[in-house]
Amino acid sequence: MPSPANLRRMRLTERHVEALRRPIPDPGFQIFPGMRPATEDDYENLAAELIASAPEDGFWVFAYGSLIWNPDFEFTESRVALARGWRRIFCLGWDYRFRGSRETPGVMLALDRGGSCRGVAFRLPPDRLKENLLRLLPREMSMVPTAFPPRWITLDTKEGPLTALTFAMNRASGRYISGLSDAEMADVLATACGFKGSMAEYLHATVAKLEEIGIHDRYLWRMQELVAIRIEAAHGPFSET
DSSP, X not given: OOOGGXXXXXXXXXXXXXXXXXXXXXXXXXOOTTOEEOOHHHHHHHHHHHHHHSOTTOOEEEEOSHHHHOOOSOOSEEEEEEEEEEEEEEEEEEESSSSOOSXXXXXXXXXXXXXXXXXXXXXOOGGGHHHHHHHHHHHHOOEESOSSOEEEEEEEETTOOEEEEEEBOOTTSTTBOOOOOHHHHHHHHTTOEETTEEHHHHHHHHHHHHHHXXXXXXXXXXXXXXXXXXXXXXXXXXXXX
């Protein structure tokens, strides 16, 4: 893990994030065509299925986005892990509620096929699997069918390979966003705000945490600079201090 003195200096800073901060009321649940809100029974049934299908040597969850810096569940161990054949990319949209609105829609990170992705594998406590899955699933799956269903993938870690649960994009979903250039995506991320905050805040927190644990994601590093440039153009230049 790099020391604070060796961390790269991000162009996107807390000052950029603060420039976009504003109170936005919760507009309520979004309904997408062909989907319905998930119910408690959905979560209970899925949790039971996942526990039944889990490897015997431990229940791991692979985090690639906000779960890295805000896991919101109990874990007994964490490891930096590499998912081969998957890439971390902004492709889950459109968000009109949490970090976007109808006026400034957002796009969230998801795992999409192709490339590779370094993230964090968290091991859930074996005696509290159900309780923790019932905290995780509502956060990751608000609708049925979900746009990024849970699945088991193989990860490489320094301690050896393991199988982990993750949430990967279904390209057949109507929520799959593709075809935008980096510049076009940066335009979206630099303006999107919802009742939970801005996409710039989400991007800043993700890149900062990845750098802190020694993961340099070239795609996200490029995006944070492009987003910062756009915020500076709209809200005035910011000094480095």
